Amino acid sequence: MSGDLGQRLQSVRKRRGLTQRELAANSAVSVSLIRKIEQGERDDTRIETLRRLAVALGCPLTALIGAAPRAPESRDGELWAATRRAIDAPRPDVAVEPHAEEAVAESLAAAVRLYHDNRYELLARVLPDLVDASESVSPVLRARILQLTGSVMVQTRQLGTARRVLDHALAAAQASDDLLDAASVVVTLCWLLLVERRFQQVDDLAIDWADRIEPRISTATDRELSTWGWLLLRGSAAAIRDNRPDDADDMMRFAQAAAVAVKREPRGYQDYWTVFGPATVAMKRVENAVIDDRPDLALRLAHDVPTGLRPTSDNRNRHLLDVARAHLDLARPDPALDILIRLSGEARPWLIEQRLAKDLLARLIGRRRTLTPEMRTLADLMHLEY
Structure with missing residues (x-):
């Protein structure tokens, strides 16, 4: 209890941008007691004392003593x-x-x-x-x-x-x-299965449907190439998460061939759903490198992604989170924070739904003794738990 309490108190205090001495002055609780609580040395702190700390921090008392997580x-x-x-x-x-x-x-x-x-x-x-x-x-x-x-x-x-x-x-x-419409639904279903970490089912579905609609690249329409390419990207995503990098690379190469045939991403969302082309595959290569714990490769590959892509929840924003993660993995917090701040301005409703963004911010905050105003604003925006 005392250890958890200390971690929570320290987290909230840092979120508020206060030193231990400043919190002591605002709460009328001695700095020595605050230090002992944060270090896990006091397991008998009175509830009245904790309440004074909570009032000074402007947070619920349950944020310090621990309660059931609140619903998103x-x-x-x-x-x-x-x-x-x-x-x-x-x-x-x-x-x-x-x-x-x-x-x-x-x-x-x-x-x-x-x-x-x-x-x-x-x-x-x-x-x-x-x-x-x-x-x-x-x-x-x-x-x-x-x-x-x-x-x-x-x-x-x-x-x-x-x-x-x-x-x-x-x-x-x-x-x-309409086989292509059915295959398009399967692309989205594979996304659901990826979120659920059911990687073998993604692999089976993606390969089965890619085989069903496999186009002749020299004569295929962009819609055929795009749907086939997305199935391969889903299969590659499942394989890299399932520690099968060779299979992931094979499917990525086929997706790249489809992207080369498409030549470039269309403007807007033609044929109803999404876009596909060389930029899409380039971003997914970065994602695979991050998942494969190769952040240096991910950042090199990121140079192949065109700049100026339209902010969307499909690919570009997720790509930027992957780049932020690569920077953090290489102990480069500043560019990672810059990306989160950028996304909070360009795609705020999307950002607050992303578990990866919350995890990245938690890592950033955990490495800092004190938080910048931008960090505290992001933490509040994304409902980062105390």
Whole structure:
């Protein structure tokens, strides 16, 4: 108890930018007692004393004495509650006239833009109606609506809901007889499985579907190449996490061949979902190097990633977190902090959903005796636990 209490007190004090002596002056608790608490030498500290410390620090008392972790703000709660209700209690009575299907498709395109622009508050307002409308539209449009919904659920780590909605999306895509749409859903399903650390299932799914749609590179469309390439990237991501670097490299090489054929990432999100090209593969090479505990290689590979990429939650922002992690692994905290500050300005709604970002910030803070104002602002923004 005393050791944990001391660690919590020290963490909160550093977050507030106070020295032990300053905290003593603000709380009327002796500096010697504060020092002993933080060093784990006092296990009989009175609750009144702890309360004075909490008041001086401007934090709840439970932040010092330890309580059940608080639930993430809105991520698994009210923000997406209406979307979850629409998924779990479908309304097939929502009529969509044949001529109105085009309007639903336009609404879907607008929702995709909201997702990629990290505008979650607005997306949470429109997504339930789209899910309701998916019951009465063509299978291919239903599959695309549910794939977007599943991606949102994965992004916000509502994994059980994500599994249910992606299963429905795959069934709808297969009913549409559009093999590429079904394969696109599988790409998102593989992302869910990666988050769940079910690497062998990702490997099996990715290879199976890549074999099903394998294009002739010389004559394939960009859509065919992109879908095939993304399946290979998912398989490579699973292999490197499963300590199979040779398999990861093999799939990355095939993905690179597809990217070379595509030549460059298209502008915007064509063919509904995402982008694919040489920059995408370059970023995923960096990610694999970080996972493989080769931060020096990751930073060298990062030089191959074009600058000026559009901030999106798909690839570029995650890539920047990978670069930040590589810097931290090489004991370079300043550029890692610069990246987190940059992302907090460019993609704040996305950043606060990322467990990796929180872990990186915790590592940064843990190495500092005192915190900068930027560090304290980031810690509050990302709800870093006391």
